[in-house]
Amino acid sequence: MGQWEHRLGRALGIGAGAAAVGVIAVAAIGTLLARKAVTPAEAEALxxxxxxxxxxxxxxxxxxxxxxxxxxxxxxxxxxxxxxxxxxxxxxxxxxxxxxxxxxxxxxxxxxxxxxxxxGWWYTDPAELGYRTERIFYPTEHGDAEAWLVHPRRARKKRWAIHVHGRGALPEEAIRGVAPLARAGVTSLVISYRNDPGAPLGDHGRYGVGIAESRDVEAAMDEAVRRGAERVTLFGWSMGGTACLVAAARGSYRGILDGLILDSPAIDWSALLRHHAAGRSAPRFVADLGIELLGRGIVRAGEPGGLAIRGLSAAAFATAVDVPVLIHASEEDTFVPCDGARRFAEASPALVQLRLQRHGEHVKLWNVDPESWERVTEQFARALPRPGWRG
The missing domain is CATH 2.40.10 (Thrombin, subunit H)
Structure with a gap:
């Protein structure tokens, strides 16, 4: 902790004794920020x-x-x-x-x-869209999780999509993405994942900022393959977007992945945690401490041995993801700023299509302009090439 005492003393212009007292407060705030990032909690009434x-x-x-x-x-x-x-x-x-x-x-x-x-959820069940819908279970490493299986009216043979909601939400959040893909002939699996109602608890009952959850995405892809899928599109919202990116970058089913669709994705987690620390008037090094505590497993999260948060960045994903990506992002997103999406698109311009709209809060872009959002999503899904198109 010596380096943190030294940095705190320099930042505040105080002596070592006062810094030693202050570093306890810094550690407490860093721990609180780290725990908040990975702890499921009931959303506040606003x-x-x-x-x-x-x-x-x-x-x-x-x-x-x-x-x-x-x-x-x-x-x-x-x-x-x-x-x-x-x-x-x-x-x-x-x-x-x-x-x-x-x-x-x-x-x-x-x-x-x-x-x-x-x-922004709007729908309560994908059956409201007029498509034949089943409630199924799919196996994960922690046990069976619930999902909706949605059949398009005219299915394109062996094309599937996995829809992954965001942190603290429910699968209902992702239903907005079903209709444009169904019109493109894609069969959809709208999943729950660890720590959701209808799904098993993850490690320590906490989130893995998309790293642990990516294995549930892969389990859903395995279920799709078992049911006949030969190519899969991943559709992720917020932290669900992180999970999809991790699966695309490191997963065992990359060979059947044809593309990603992301809404308000959390792409750069170090920058995101610093953003939330700044929102609480905490200096950057407090957020860095929280990242370090999560990385070392001192603050327990949903991944054994700690979270490799620094590996979740636009630069890292641009290097590892080799399929087309559509990103819906908003300049007014106060929870996950669009900067990470911009950096990802700039780092991989040949693959990443960024649809940046002026208005819309976090995961509420569809709600502002559903017609445009669905039109672009459907066009992207229809145009996706078969896996392996790059040779």
Whole structure:
């Protein structure tokens, strides 16, 4: 810990004795940041329903909170996600907050005063898209995990996709990617993975920032192959994007992989953890300490022996990934800034297509402009060459 005392003393302009006391606080904050990155936790409620305005034609929900004015249409999860409603775009602003039309209440009792969160999920089951859907289980290294198997109306022979949601979300998040691939004739497997409801716990009950989860992605690819797939597209959201990139870079099924589609992907984890540390007014070296603690396994994560976070970078993935990649990213993403996606595209311009939109929060890009998002996704999926096209 001597080097950290020395750095802290220099940063704060204080003596060794005060630095020795301060380094304890630094270590505590670094440990907290590291644990937060890998610990599953219930998402916070970020809006409150201040008023419900009902008439014969529509119900209007007035919301107050930091997410209430996001552009686009969203799901509203309330009562610890047991309630689900769908809300349209912002209609008005007033003393009660922001007004949105309640398009549908799928479950629960939407009422005034309830706290909730806006999510980009929208759909609750891929069967809502009109495709034949099965609920299946697939084996992973920790036990069986649930998944949706979605059959397109006109399947292109032996073409499959694995859809992988992000950290702290549920498979419902990834359903938005099913329709454009189904129209392209691709059979979809929308998976749960370790630490999800419907899936086994991972090591220590914690996340592996996509490294451990990539093995569940590979297990899903194995299931697809067992069911007849000869080529597979990986479709990942946020940390699910990391898992897909790791599987593409290091996995045993790279020979059947034809491409990646990523939405708001976490590509550079060192930069991402520094971004979140800065958001808490912590200096960079505190984030670096957290990275070191995770790397050495001092803060336990979902990977035995520690997390090789520094290997999760745009430069590393650009070197290792050799299939076409489509990235949906937003300049307004405050949770996973688009810088990593930009660096990845710049480092591998022949393979990476970056669709960078101006508006849209993290994993909520579809919600702002679903038509354009789906059109580009479908076009990309249709154009993917067979695996091994580069010789």
């Amino acid at each position: 809006v409150r329903v201040t008023r419900l305005q009902r008439d014969s034609d529509a119900t209007i929900a007035w919301l107050r909170g930091p997410d209430s004015a996001l552009p686009g249409r969203y799901s509203l999860l309330f009562d610890r996600a047991s309630g689900h409603a769908r809300l349209g775009p912002v209609l008005a602003r007033g003393q009660d907050g922001v007004a949105r039309e309640v398009l549908r209440v799928d479950r629960g009792d939407l009422r005034e005063g309830v706290t909730a969160r806006l999510t």
